[in-house]
Amino acid sequence: MREVNVVDSLYPAPQNAVTYEIRASTDVLALTAAGVPKSVSISASLYKSDGQNVGLCADFNAFLYVYDAAGNLLKSEQLNEANTITTNISNMNNIFRIIFRWLSGTEEVVSKEIPTVKDGNAGAAGSAGPLIYPAGIFSIAKSYTRTSMTAPYVAHNSLYYYLAKTGTFTGINPADDYAANGVNATWRPYDNFQAAFFEIVMAEFARLGKAVFFNDYMMSQYGVTPSGADTNEYQNFAAGTFIPNILLNFLTGAGHLSAGNFSWDQYGRTYRKSKEIIVWRSIADEFGTLETEHNVNLKKGTYFDFGSWTKAIINLPDPALHQGLELELRGPIATTRIPRDWPTFRSNGFAMMGWSTTTSDYVTCSRVISYITGNARANITSQKVNNVWTWVADSNFIIIS
Structure with missing residues (x-):
């Protein structure tokens, strides 16, 4: 039979002495209040030390025993010549202790017991505390009331006191009250950390x-x-x-x-006291010069400039989401040649109207373009027409579809 020498710990050990140690996945098994393990499984491994080297040892047979509080065996497992043994405990109730053993034949080499600890039953829910609210600088003539829902706090002599008792109280000086009654006082002070916060909402400046x-x-x-x-x-x-x-x-x-x-x-x-300076959105810089469609975000501004020629097609958003908003467009400086690259404003499926030179009236359309130059301005406004929010382009725009 193999000679076995077991000590409490692997270190320190005399040189050339052989020792064994069990290392479990947990030293205490946690259970819920109902006795159900919080871990899915538990395992343990056998380590051997010869005084110089430490490593897993599979020289002996591994055993696992699970007991309840009455000492009844709930489960047992055996693995021959194994360095590690693992078992599933997720569905086991009322585990009281687990024992790991490694045997050489019938002789125990080393063992380890894993005790359990169970959560307590949940207590009754505590009542919610009252909402603490600022009541200003303390006044000896003022009445202060605490209920189950609210409680005032006041500033007094550079400190902050809250009303600690339920009821209505008048004429109780917080400092004198606390000095005489301590934790039983009607007014109790906040600590320095809390007072530093309340100074934000209580003090002048x-x-x-x-x-x-x-x-x-x-x-x-x-x-x-x-x-x-x-x-x-x-x-x-x-x-x-x-x-x-x-x-x-x-x-x-x-x-x-x-x-x-x-x-x-x-x-x-x-x-x-200063002149207004308008920051214009450059259509060419923002949307490019090609004849491509772009959805516009009006939160970035409503002043549009096309000092540089561009064929960009600007899709307007839902006018109902921008009620009463006015978009203003300015063109390039006057030129001797007839420009051909002009931006287009498109309704994008929403209601839109433009000025018709044929009927001298506003008519429904889907796209408009403006050939303004120099100091001229053109405007598109979100207006309610026949109870429908509509983009209305003024007469400086020309209907193109």
Whole structure:
């Protein structure tokens, strides 16, 4: 019979000593609350060490035993002269332990027990906490109410407190209350991390990135003085000596951009201190010069220029999706030769009308072309005609089909 020497671990081992070790796919088998294994299978391998080299060993017979909590054998397997043994346990319930053994004849070489751990049963679902909402700076004369659904938090002496008890409370100073009652207080403070967040929505001149909040306003952190000098002293906004680059009044809807060079009031009227500059879309650059069809994305702009000759055919989108939108077209400078390459605007299956020189009226069409030059402009507008949204080309366009 082969002599066997087994120790607890492969390392350290005396030189030339032979030791064996079982390495399992898991040291603890996890089960669901119903006792079903979370793993599909489990395996173990036998390793041999001679003090210098470690490797898989198939010199002995491998055995596997699966038991329940009462000690009943649920499953067993045997492989002769095997270094690894694997079994499927996915459909087995109430496994309590698994034992791997390697035997030389009837003598055990080494064994390993795999215990199990079962999930607990799910507890009752906890109730949802209330929605915490900002209630401003604490006032001793104000009543504060917490319900199962909502709870206020307030700013007081540079700290933030939330109402910890259900009910309506008046005249309780948060700082004094917490100092006297601790975790049983009506008002309890937030920790520093939470307070740093609430400062964004509570404090005057609180900052979020480069945005600053003050009363009804949100403004940029940078701006100019009344004389136009760059500044970031946004604390002077109320005094009128800081003009932010961007300003939004969330109460009235008014605001401005570019340090007030472009502004709008609560009625939507706009004001600007600089001339408008139109950025024209070059048809030739965007769609090429060949007589090929192209769908146009009007979100990229509605000013079209064909200073360069092009035969591009521009398919217009559904006018109902761009109600009231006006497209403007400008042509090349005046020329002594008659140009022949002009862009075409096509209805692409949607409703379209153009000016008829024959009937002196607008008629249904599918394609129009304009031969304007110089400073002339041509327009196509999405209008409602007979209750149908329609592209209407003005008299500077000629119907070609």
